[in-house]
Amino acid sequence: MEKYKRIFVIVMDSLGVGAMSDSSEFGDVGVNTLGHISQSVDSFYMPNLQKMGMANLTPLKQVDPVEKSLGYYGKLNEKSRGKDTMTGHWEMMGLEVTKPFKTFTEHGFPPELIAELEKRTGHKVIGNKSASGTEILDELGEEEIATGHMIVYTSADSVLQICGNEETFGLDELYRCCEIAREITMKDEWRVGRVIARPYVGKKKGGFKRTSNRHDYALKPFGKTALNALQDAGLDVISVGKIRDIFDGEGITGAYKSKSSVHGMEQTIELAQQDFHGLCFVNLVDFDALWGHRRNPQGYAEEIEKFDVNLGNLLPLLKDDDLLIITADHGNDPTYTGTDHTREKVPFLAYSPSMSGNGELPETDTFAVIGATVADNFGVKMPEGTIGESLMEKLR
Structure with a gap:
């Protein structure tokens, strides 16, 4: 019998909480996204995350750990061989990625x-x-704009991005070119996780602005995930932010695009006031895209503070049969060298108003405990070939 009618899983994209034992194999030594943000800024205010046990996961200069957390807290290690968005999210829902996606950063x-x-x-x-x-x-x-040439670029992620001016290049033409790029990059030696259309407007340097008509062409997951299992069981699987793109729509029953991480939390708060039965899966990308890759700890800290305000608005809306899980998909230490993601442990914060217990959970060896826990709650069997053990017995 299911314990929770609705489960909210919110991914604070790239909020790592310290190096994994194998981080040096990925070129990451001594990394700690959250800890180093704290060390780099003068003030850091996150009372709601503090109540949930975030400061118990890694020492923070301005925020004390709590003796009695609102719910449960712990750290998850990544089992897959990677430190990117798709690897992290796919693992959360049960898939172990043994072959990293190609990057072309250098x-x-x-x-x-x-x-x-x-x-x-x-x-x-x-x-x-x-x-x-x-x-x-x-x-x-x-x-x-002057020549009709096509801007192609990449990043620290496994992506091929194409820019197109909406007025001169045209959205339809941009999407056509991205579909061709997706087909080309299906070859093993060129296989990137996503091809991204990046439309923009403006005519002169300094006046260009990217629009919300971005479109991601992702690889489909190589196997069925917890999302497919939930959908097949007739449950709602609601995507907020780029979750739908990350899974190429697999297992998603409804999707909301977000203009920003603040907007993503506002959408989640609206959904918390609606009736649904199943999973609301949220990705908040600005931590990563705006601040981690750009190595801006001050901006990252302020984004966390904005999230914390909205978390304070979400918590009172949760019902006894709701479960909230807050986590991340990898690290992106804004104080580290380069602009790449960092291989880190991620937080696992879990809370429901109906919980009678609280405290620290044992560290796990995979993010896949999240999908397994969600499936277990709804009495749904995880697809064959997936990994992860449910934590539901520990969330009392």
Whole structure:
């Protein structure tokens, strides 16, 4: 018999809480996203996360651990071989990724890939390097508008991104080119996790602005996940933010696109006031995209504080048969070298108004406990080939 009618899983994208034992194999030594943010800023106020036990997971300069947490807290290790968005989220829902997705951060995409993309799209490629989306628009936007060339770039993630001016390049043409790029990058040696259409408006450097017409072309998960199992059982699986894109729609029954992480939390608060039966799965990407990759600990700290305010608005809306889980998909230490994600443990905070217990949970060896716990609650069997053991017995 199910204990909770609704489960909210909120992913604070990239909020790691310390290095894993194998972090050095990924080039990450002494990393700690949350801990180093705290060390880098003067003030840091997160009373609701503090109540839930976040400061008990890693020492914070300004925030004390609590003796009695609101619910349960613990740390999850990643079993998969990776430290990216798709690997982290897929593992949460039961899939172990043994072969990391390809990244092209150091040298851009190989000439053979670019040549094929140019031939099939009819556009000359400019850019072809790892860059910030706003910086590459300032650098190459005017050239693209004047020539009809196509801006292609990547990042520390396994992505191929294409920019297109909505007025001159056109949305339909941008989407067509991205569909071609997705097909090309299905080859093993070029396989990226996502191809992303990055439309923008504006005519001059300094005046370019990316629009909300972004579209992600993701790989489908290589196997069935907890989301498929929930959907097949007739339960709601509601996506907020980029969850739908990460799973390429697999197992999703309803989706809400978010303009920002603050907007994503506002959407979650609205959903908490509606009646549904199943899972609300939320990704809040700004921690990662705006602050982690740009190595801005102050901006990251302020984003956490904004989240904490909305968390304070969400908590009173939770009913006795609701469960809230807060976690992350990898680290992105804004004080570390480079702009890549960092291989870290992630938080697991769990709370329901009906809980009679609280405190620290044992550290786990996989993020997949999340999907297994959700499935267990609803009496749904996890698909064959998935990993993870339920924590439901420990959430009393």
